[in-house]
Amino acid sequence: MHRLKNRIKWILQRILGFQGYLLVFSFFKIITFRWDRAEGEAFRHFLTLLPGKGILIDAGANIGIMTVLAARRFPQVVIHAFEPLPPNFQALSRIVDLFRLKNVVLHPAGLGASEQQVQMRLPIVDGIRQQGISHVLDGREVDHSGSDYNVRLETIDQHFHECGGRVVGLKVDVEDYERFVFEGARKVLQRDHPWIYAELWESDNREACFRLLEPLGYTAWVWSRAEKKLVVFNHADSNALYFFFNPQLVCEGALPSSSSFRASPLSSWNLKFLFPLFSPGIPVVIFLLIGPYAIRN
Template identity: 35%
Template structure:
């Protein structure tokens, strides 16, 4: 049913107008405190006025609240998919957000080009599930070839990065592998979505070796609690804080 309604809205409004209105609605829902309590907690505990990186900024649903809640910080938002990026630009202009810089690229463990896909489910385009394309997976969708960069090459000397939000649909390990020097130098707090697979295990190991401790958000207490990687641990959002 959701896919059918989404399809009707995309067809009626046009895809670009649907993305813009959906982004505005989601941003206002987050700011009203009715959605994404984990993310709101992340915003709340970011310290100082350093640089905040939004990796996988999509259509601005997280980038806008980050910039608005930290007006003295600078937000750098990375989004490789052209339609998503256009919506991100439109949102920033519409909301008159000044402390944000946009990058129309993907991030990974090397510089080059990345093939990506925006999946189609039930005839509707799923912009929030855009991801690295897997040959032979047989997934239906729009294919893109996008520029790929390492964060270590974008910020070779930066020492004022205070926080990173990463949501790149199971490409998080590659992003972090391309950010090791940055992480060691800046020690930013990381808010990261991870699937339940081998990549997640590798992310935990990589960050532990750099000196990070891992946490999840407890909805009942409204605070962070330490987490140990174990069998049966569900997919979700994790906080990584340098010890």
């Protein structure tokens, strides 16, 4: 299945061009996200924790998949989507326009600990551009070659500390650069105590995030698919990837349980069983539907 998916990616990138492919892939992921049994379920639960008004920051918006899902669920929430890599930002802009979202503010910049210029890489693996693992080149060893870009980093405090609105949520997926995003958000985190959803690999970066957030009143939780609720993170769990940080100072004892979360009726067991049988053909269907738009634009 993995080889087949990569083959489809390779074909679509050559038929549509990279920008056309990104648009088709983003649309594909948006309409199939409910069947994502790992991140899909976790992120949908994160959305149930947020109030219906305020500011949601999407740090590492990539090609707009979660931006669109959040904006469509919360029309009264202003989504600030930050994406520094030019190809990704162009696709993000197009998908927001395609869905006619009026509550999304786009920022062609990344987020970090300070305002600066950094270099980012868009990896190329087996001839396939992998926009989902684009990352800052900060001296760490990297496994793949690719296209490098000079991009601008800003800070959350710079944008939102004196903005007048309340930040109610922060989604962070910046490929092992999360601690720097949190360092640049201390004032906002102390003032607003937003819920945080972050993808954290098992690395020094994860431990640095814990050390930074704990003094601000945050506890690390993970979504238990078996129990359908958040559970306190066990540091012996090497498989944990999608983290929730609970703002204890304002939500002590108020964690939702399984009774507050219900999966979409369309994700019932029979559809989840059948979906992998048809998923390889879905990109082709989407190509037929919006491929001409992708190529033309």
